[in-house]
Amino acid sequence: MNRLVTVRLTLLVLAALLVCAVPSLFAQGVTGEVRGTVTDAEKGTPLVGANVILQGTNFGAATNLDGVYSIRNIPPGQYTVLVRYVGYRQQSRQVTIATNATATADFQLSVSALQLDEVIVTGQGTAIEKRKLPSPIETISAREVATAPVTTLDQLIQGRVPGMVSFNTSGQPGTAGRIRTRGIRSAFASQTPVIYVDGVRVDNQDNFRLQRGTGGLVTSSLADLVVGQIERVEVLKGGAAATLYGSDAAAGVIQVFTKKGFAGAPRWTFSTSLGIDEPETRWVIEPFTKEKVLKNGNFQQYTANVTGGSDVSSYSVTARMQSSDGVIEKNNSRYYNIGGGMRSQFGEKLSVEFSAGYTNSLYGGMYNNNAIASILGSSEDSTFQRSSNADSLLRVALLPDHREVVNRFTSSATARYNPLSYLGTRFTVGIDFRKNEQRIFNPIEAASWTSTPGGGLFRFDRDFLTISLDAAATISYPKQGDIVSTLTVGVQGFREEDRQSQATGTNFPVPGTDDFDNAATVSAAESNQQLFSGGFYINENLGLFDRIFLDVGLRIDGNSAFGKDAGLQSYPKAGIAYNISDEEFWPLKEYWNSFKLRASYGLTGKFPQAFTRDRTFAAGRFQNIGFVVFANPGDRNLKPEKTSTLEFGFDAGFLEDRVALQVTYFTETTKDALFTVAEQVTSGYASQLRNVGEIENKGLEISLNAVPISTADVDLSVRLSYSSLENKVKSLGGTPPFNIGGFAFLPLRVEEGQPIGVFRLNIPRPERGTGQYDANVVNHGKSPTPKHTGSISATLTLFRDLRINALADYSYGGYVLNTGAVIRFFDGLYPEINRVPAGYNFATASEVWIEKADWLKVREISARYQLPTAYYENWGIRSIGLNFSVRNVFAITPVQRIDPELHGLRSGRQLEVGGINFFTLSAPREYRFGLDVSL
């Protein structure tokens, strides 16, 4: 073999070790191209990023920043050019491509409230149009994301996803909303939906095992999913849509897609947002709190973005830094975030996407709720006010230092290879790495306040790594005609590593030191968990006459948390969608132009926590000697709980899609629900997770989108949504009811025939005699889960330059426990001292502490004004925009003494039902003034 061949073979070996991204050959032979512009029919403005494809082929392009697209290297022939853009009705046109010639096809799209043409990539394994899907899938469009005055994903969801709620837990930095959809399906598992960013699973947990308690309030990994590079979001609310995600997805799936840019010359955008946070004092009781503890905080945010690209690749990079002083001293936060994404097309067959993001967050915290050193709590229960020098005691109380620093890195790479016109493959790999360090220092000077004589340093570290892998192949054959079929086969897996450690140092000899070296007593603990989950899925979507679509799928799953005897689990799904309005006989086409009926059935599941199947012992140290005692009894048959969902509904469009109505009725039943079953005390064990229960959720979701006005100068769009929910524990499987939260005097329970988390109350009955009460009453259906939720939003655009937006969400039928009132009662403060009738104590009349949590909160009002280009186009500036927004504007609620939405006391590791307010801080009113300049 000669040297040249050797060299080539070596190069081949090296190349084979790389990801297969191989430059393709230049086109052989002669071809033509098509180009054109895509604009808004009313206004004539260009639509950026519109999807233009040649139907039945793999050829396509996106419009650039001027609304211009071009598709090249097309073999000559007749094609249908199809254009799609979110918020508009799609259009298509016939085009003839000739050799070495350029055909032109311009499109003017008209506005549509109904989004059936939108392409969804979640839940099917491959991109598919909404009209073919038997389940409702919600989306947050790029424009909504771009104009939302929010920082994190959980704030973005508030009011923007019909059927999904995101309730604030507290106004403190580092905490995140409770994201819920369609009720509580499990008595143990977290009900936060699984979150994917560019196909990579990311951490969504809170209340980590070894985290330092600060009175019950906990920080969450959702708080560092910042919006910066998010392009759009797709949401599955569970049921059939989520089946392909397997032992995981019962509580829903949120898919986030980050920006990959648009073709065009590099476009720079710089934004600044400055503002003030004003504390929400409506529910603050004591004047001292309003005057001395709460204060206005300053806010600043700076963002830079560059995006651009060519016909074959595009990119977007965003960098942002943000700082907020907070409304209580030391309650500040800071974010630094940089993220980027790119998309590249290599010839017709291969495209690659890559994205990476890094966030560094800093949260300043404090002691809360009933922690001995709680600041807000001690102010609201008059501890400061009753001391001899309130100001000086407050200064001492503010001495402890709480810092939490999070470093988070998420990255994803996807390759799509379409070797044949009917065969496409996709391969995704990515990681999410989150490292957080929490550090609480109680200085000696505050020893009497914090009850740590000699001072104390508490540190908690968590390293969390998820690696996700996903490969799928889609066969679309036939692509056109009376029968159209899309078959997807895929493999998906992820692995989680969760390493936590904790250290405590107490008794510092002198003030001024805060290192463990200097503490007299140091102790530490460690807790590690590993989890692997993987599955195989197959999904077939069969289209008949472009009207009826049958969707059938199956997922088979394995998980390291399943008991040894449990084996693999299978999750089937089936559904049908009928676009009845496409039939010739459809009579009302003028007024009622679109009507799609749908029904689906799907099975999803939730796997048990890692290691709960094993019998384990807890180890510790006592008097410097190691010991073991019982921990978990174990259950070899432990398997996931399975939630089956049946959905019926329709999507209707009226008046040329100017009004869209979406209605879904769902009923979900969780069987083999994992309950923490109590063990006999004499056994030495507390409880074991077992598959014994049955839980039911039923409800109706209604969403109305309308564009009442759409003229050249004025646009008004309105959205209303409403969801009802009935949640019930159908069966306890013969095991006794148990607590899942609350306090000993008023627990939240799992009881047969009642919603999960029903409050257990003692109801005073003075008519039967002094001190008489009904004990341990649970059959009243009062729980923190609201029975009705929804949102209202409106967007008004005037003269194309001024856009005003308002958003509100509401909740009623839930209840909240006012624990702060109990403390004020103990302290003899008015008017809580009169809450308990004579002859009773705080526990025998516990019903008095529950309040109705009905509220409507206007979340955002924002206005954005685009300065007329005439003023600055000579300076090389593309656009200047001014914006003003207010977040957490005001609330309409009958509840007087507490914010009814909040939940300040996290109980348990996974499921969090909510419903406990304990002097919890409300989210402040945020005023923001912003300026952005695009070059």
Added chain:
Amino acid sequence: MKRIRRTLFDRRHSGIAVTMLSLLAALLLAGGCELIDPTEVRNPQVTDESLLGQPGSLQAALQGVRNEFTNVVENIAYFTDVVADNYDNVATFISPSADFSRDITWSDLTLPGVYTPPQYLRAYATFAINNVAPKEPDQAGAPARIGELRFYRGMATLMLGENWAFAPLEPNAAPSTSNQIIDAAIADLNAALTSSAPQSIRTAAQFALARAYHARGNKTQAVAAANAALALSSTYVFSAPFDAQTNTNLAWTFAVARALNDIQPLPRLDYLDPKYTDATGTSPIPVLKAEEMYLILAEAAISDNNLAQAKTHMKNAITLATGTAGGRTVVSFRDIDPRRNRPNSDAMLVRADASSPARPGLVKARSGATVPIKQISNTSVSAADVDVLVTVADHLWMLHLLRQEIFFLEGRRMSDIGIRLPVAQRELETNPNMSKTGPGSAVTVPAYIPPSDEMDRFTITGTTTTILHDMNKILANNKVARFTIP
């Protein structure tokens, strides 16, 4: 001549290229698979495999039992004293029913924390003896450890029998009566006494046997055991230890440390409060003391109508309790408790009830003042007070007063006054032989116990505090004792 450059994917080389790629893929799958296998997870906790048969397993299990013993003692100590007349729950989340003893039900919110530790200790000790010990590699050291395990199991069983009228002793078992429970305790303690456990444990077992026979009402055996115990040590103290990193003294937490800071003592016992003063919360709780032996002997003497003997034994107990022998030192404690609405001055006089004499020195000023505290034993009674006793009832009254003061905040008083707790909800719901209406489901409160929370009530007039009821007088009038009173 210009060389024609060929690309790697030229047709001529494509066959070789494909072969090489396939070969690489095969190699990767064959050897490298392990490196990329994502399914391997390892449970980092201790499982059956990593415990049984391992060296040191029996020692670790024994240490777990010792740790649980401290849990048993501290929970029973503070809760039963609140139920009895020693302490009043003023403002904590401890069940408010604790002060209203007839209102304590099986669903009581603090009860599980008190009922669970003794049962857990029994389960751990039984597991250690039956499962861990046989497989322990160090069989030579096993008998001594087993003896010690039986001591702790005996102590936990004894405390179960002292404070509960009915309780199951095993999973799925029907509840045993307190006499049966104490008999089981005696069996374990006897086994510990005759085992090869360290001398310190065997001595403790001897003292524990006297306490157990006393609880059982067996006068002859109790006297013999008490004398044998005093022969081993006449200044004995055996305490449940604490470890700042693992557990802090719960009685101290409720009496001293909590911000709401409030269980408050009966005014005539004020000088004993808070008993446990160590700022790190590690003051040990005494469990077995020589004073108890003297008081058992005194009770036996009263039962035999030998009042002179009773006086001698009581005076021995007083000398020991007020002295400094055996570690009974005095510590200075700076108490910042504001004592709101309670007696809070050195000049305060206290009447045990409306017809009792007002006595000085029982209340100490707090709110930042320094008070002398004895952490093991103390009493306000002097030898002179004993000498003036005349009738059997007088002696019985004095006996109960001494027991109350000397065993303050040690979890003895509730049992002495005759109250027995119900079994906690979880046990009633999971044990097939127990129910929410059967034996063990209700609290036992004797008729002579005053209604509501009257045991804790008092009035302050000027510099005199008058307690509503003198429980010791009530006990004496009702001839309440473990041995029969003439």
